[in-house]
Amino acid sequence: MTAGTPASPHGGPEASPRGGPEASSRGTADVAVPGQPVPGDGVPPSPDRAPSAPASPRVRDAWARWRGPLGVLALLAAFALVTALVTRPGTGGYLSAESTTPRGAHALAQLLRDQGVDVRPAGTVQEARELTGPDSLLVVAQSQFLADEALLRDLAALPGDRLLVEPVTQALQALAPEVGAGALTDVESRAPGCDLPAAVRAGTAVTGGVSYNPPPGARSCYGGALVSFSSGGRTVTVVGSGEFMTNERLADDGDAALAMNLAGTRPAVTWLAPSLPQAGAAEGKASVQDLIPPGVTWAAVQLLVAIGLLAVWRARRLGPVVTERLPVVVRAAETVEGRGRLYRSRGARDRAAAALRAAALDRIVPRLGLTADATPAEVVAALAVRTGQNAQQAGAVLYGAPPADDAGLMALARHLDILERQVSNA
Amino acid sequence: MALTGRTGLLAALSALVVLFAPRPEAAAAGLLLVLAALVAVDLLLAGSVRPLRLERSGEHRVRLGDSARVTLTVTNPGTRRVRGLIRDAWAPSAGARPREQALDVPAGERRRVAVTLTPLRRGDRDSAVVTVRSVGPLGLAARQGSHAVPWTVRVLPPFLSRRHLPAKLSRLRELEGRNPVSIRGQGTEFDSLREYVPGDDVRSIDWRATARRSDVVVRTWRPERDRRVLIVLDTSRTSAGRVGVDPASGDPSGWPRLDWSMDAALLLAALAARAGDRVDFLAHDRTVRAWVPGASRTELMSVLVNAMAPLEAELVEADSEGMVAAILARARHRCLVVLLTDLNPAALEEGLLPVLPQLAARHQVLLAAVSDPRVAAMAHGRDTLEQVYDAAAAEHLRNGRRRMTARLRRHGVEVVDAAPEHLAPALADAYLALKAAGRL
Structure with missing residues (x-):
């Protein structure tokens, strides 16, 4: 409420010690005054020759202290490493024959191998060309990474049957030009609805995706999501969705059977599912990385090490950060300022006017030769005599009603000042 | 331990060598190994910090606004020179300067290091720790350790108002009547009797004492x-x-x-x-x-x-x-x-x-x-x-x-x-x- 009240018990310890000029203004510091305190006399707070004791831990003490936590950390790391190695999902992307992620097709490849089919995963067209023979089936997935005319030409030239999984338009035109892509449909459990033995034996399966317009003589199953036909002595099968082949869906419905029936028709399967865009070999592009000499890479590594060492140099502090208890910093006038703002925000003109009037009266009344218990009438009369002012006007200033608005309050403050000046000058 | 800027600089320079080396990967690994070896050697050869003995002397009290000097005596009982930096750490408001300074103590000798405290606040200021960083002969790496060397400096109130004391004391002397100014002592406490001299207040004549002696005697008063x-x-x-x-x-x-x-x-x-x-x-x-x-x-x-x-x-x-x-x-x-x-x-x-x-x-x-x-x-x-x-x-x-x-x-x-x-x-x-x- 009043000037001396700290705002709160935790009233803001200083964030940092106060800087500012060195304390040097001490007035007449050299006046020889008996009895002034002389630094250094009396009882010293601590013994004079203080012994020193090493405060940093020894290496073996530090080791003794940290080996427990370090051991636990090492155990955790080893456990995490083993767990990661054991449960690591295979590499590769969607429908990769080696990928054990839910989107991979490792399970299908494994099933095919169990049935005696030779599954040959291929990451690139080059590999696929080397692995494919006349009596093998070429599975092409992830054809969006094969969007290159030269590559597709190479693929089209390969012998043997084909199974195209979700081919992009370009791949479809190159590898099964007889088939046209139709509308997109939902991937869901569907009945075969055709007489293709592979589909009939499998029954319902999770199919859908793109539905194809079959060429004459082709068999279209699952609402067009599977088209199979013979062309130039080979069987070409196109499926609109590879979902039923993934590890995730293989166990649903007749998915496994359908996949096995489609992919296991030949003793060997070349499984082409690239996970990166395949660059056309003919173009012979060299990446920026290939153009950088190896020295630059290693020099950059060396520079990184240098930066790390410089960071270690700058980061090492010479001794600990020293803390201290800081005093409360609160200006005594803050409560008065707060009261002023409170008056203003609530428009407390009556209280403000009363305070100003009381203060003015306290100064005026003794000057008029009156005591503090003088009645208003006496004060106003004495004031009129002293200053020659209209008694009624002076009375209104000192004892009138509270001002009606802010302008009135300011006018009142000015009038009180004028009255005070007149009294002291008279 | 601590590294110096020289280590980083050497690593940066070796990057240049690696850039033009015929087998960059071997050069990089080799140079790093050499650098690590040099750092290890430097650490081994640096003077040991732990056996150092530190003693303090100096002022225990200072008036707020003044400065106090506290001296550290560093004794090196080891067999290797201790060269590097020393920091006497105090709480921030103790105003210790310099923050850190160079230290060079040959084996078996001792050196003094002084710190000037200019406190910002009243109260007791304790020293925290003294930290020494001992750099090896190659200047690549340093051993670092701290010693607790307790010392307290009590910061006294500045007594700024003592400049008013001479004036107030002369007022006091006026009251006691001892001032050269010829104002007679006034006070309420009986001090002594003395002979009347013209100019004394007749009201202070002690008639009873006067009756006992031939002279007129006045009472003198002094402040209580x-x-x-x-x-x-x-x-x-x-x-x-x-x-x-x-x-x-x-x-x-x-x-x-x-x-x-x-x-x-x-x-x-x-x-x-x-x-x-x-x-x-x-x-x-x-x-x-x-x-x-x-x-x-x-x-x-x-x-x-x-x-x-x-x-x-x-x-x-x-x-x-x-x-x-x-x-x-x-x-x-x-x-x-x-x-x-x-x-x-x-x-x-x-x-x-x-x-x-x-x-x-x-x-x-x-x-x-x-x-x-x-x-x-x-x-x-x-x-x-x-x-x-x-x-x-x-x-x-x-x-x-x-x-x-x-x-x-x-x-x-x-x-x-x-x-x-x-x-x-x-x-x-x-x-x-x-x-x-x-x-x-």
Whole structure:
């Protein structure tokens, strides 16, 4: 409420010690005054020759202290490493024959191998060309990474049957030009609805995706999501969705059977599912990385090490950060300022006017030769005599009603000042 | 351990070598291995920090605003030279300079390192640790370790008001009649008899003594001596508020009321001790924080500043009842009780006023309070509406203080309410006035 009240018990310890000029203004510091305190006399707070004791831990003490936590950390790391190695999902992307992620097709490849089919995963067209023979089936997935005319030409030239999984338009035109892509449909459990033995034996399966317009003589199953036909002595099968082949869906419905029936028709399967865009070999592009000499890479590594060492140099502090208890910093006038703002925000003109009037009266009344218990009438009369002012006007200033608005309050403050000046000058 | 910038520089230079080397990967690995080996060798050859012996000497006390020197003696009992950096770490407000300095101690020798402390605040300042970084002969790596070398420097109140002391002492001498100025001693205490000389006040003729002798004899008077002055410092929450400008650092956020009160108390104590009065000192908020009973005249000031130095404003409400009880228990004879507190109407109304009659009945009470110059400045604002409202708030407080002063005076309590810089001389004047009037 009043000037001396700290705002709160935790009233803001200083964030940092106060800087500012060195304390040097001490007035007449050299006046020889008996009895002034002389630094250094009396009882010293601590013994004079203080012994020193090493405060940093020894290496073996530090080791003794940290080996427990370090051991636990090492155990955790080893456990995490083993767990990661054991449960690591295979590499590769969607429908990769080696990928054990839910989107991979490792399970299908494994099933095919169990049935005696030779599954040959291929990451690139080059590999696929080397692995494919006349009596093998070429599975092409992830054809969006094969969007290159030269590559597709190479693929089209390969012998043997084909199974195209979700081919992009370009791949479809190159590898099964007889088939046209139709509308997109939902991937869901569907009945075969055709007489293709592979589909009939499998029954319902999770199919859908793109539905194809079959060429004459082709068999279209699952609402067009599977088209199979013979062309130039080979069987070409196109499926609109590879979902039923993934590890995730293989166990649903007749998915496994359908996949096995489609992919296991030949003793060997070349499984082409690239996970990166395949660059056309003919173009012979060299990446920026290939153009950088190896020295630059290693020099950059060396520079990184240098930066790390410089960071270690700058980061090492010479001794600990020293803390201290800081005093409360609160200006005594803050409560008065707060009261002023409170008056203003609530428009407390009556209280403000009363305070100003009381203060003015306290100064005026003794000057008029009156005591503090003088009645208003006496004060106003004495004031009129002293200053020659209209008694009624002076009375209104000192004892009138509270001002009606802010302008009135300011006018009142000015009038009180004028009255005070007149009294002291008279 | 620590590395130096040289290690990083070497690594950066070796990057250049790697850039042009025929087998960059081998060069990189090899150079890094060489660097690691050099660092290891440097660490092995660096002087050991742990066996160093450090001793301190120097000042234990310093007045706020002055500087103190504390010296560290570093003894190297090892067999290798210790060369590098040393840092004597103190709390920030101890103002230790320089922060760190070079150190070079040959094997079996010792060197001195000095630190200058310029404290920013009153109170006890403890040293933290001394850290030494010993760089190896190659300048690549360093051993680093800390030693605890305890030392405390007590920062005493600055006693800025001592510049008023000569003037107040000459006032005192006037009262005692010892001044060269021919003002006859006035006072209320009988001093001695002497022969009448023309010009003496005839009212001071001692007729009874005159009758016994052939000469006319007058009584001489002197101010009362051997009275008791009990200075009571209020260390409760109201003493934490900052007023004026910090004279030690020039900080405009001000100096705590407590420090201004101490300054005034020291001037009063110095004056009272010279006037032959016995001075006691009590600091109180909810408990007794300091109690200095009747120190001898020669020791008084050093004992007082020593007792005041560690006092801090506690953020608790003052226990006036306890304070009065503490005063009454300690001051058995009538004395002048000087209460250095805040004239805060709300706090006094509930705290001191109800118990004041007990105190005023047995002792002469003098209450001294620091007023806030900022409030006084606010009371004159008239330019804008905000200033007028602020002025009203300031006047509200000042009205309260005036009413409280009037009420205290009705209880027979003297009140000194002065701006920070003027409190000490005003309090001294009030004391001299009481002494002249024989009211101690």
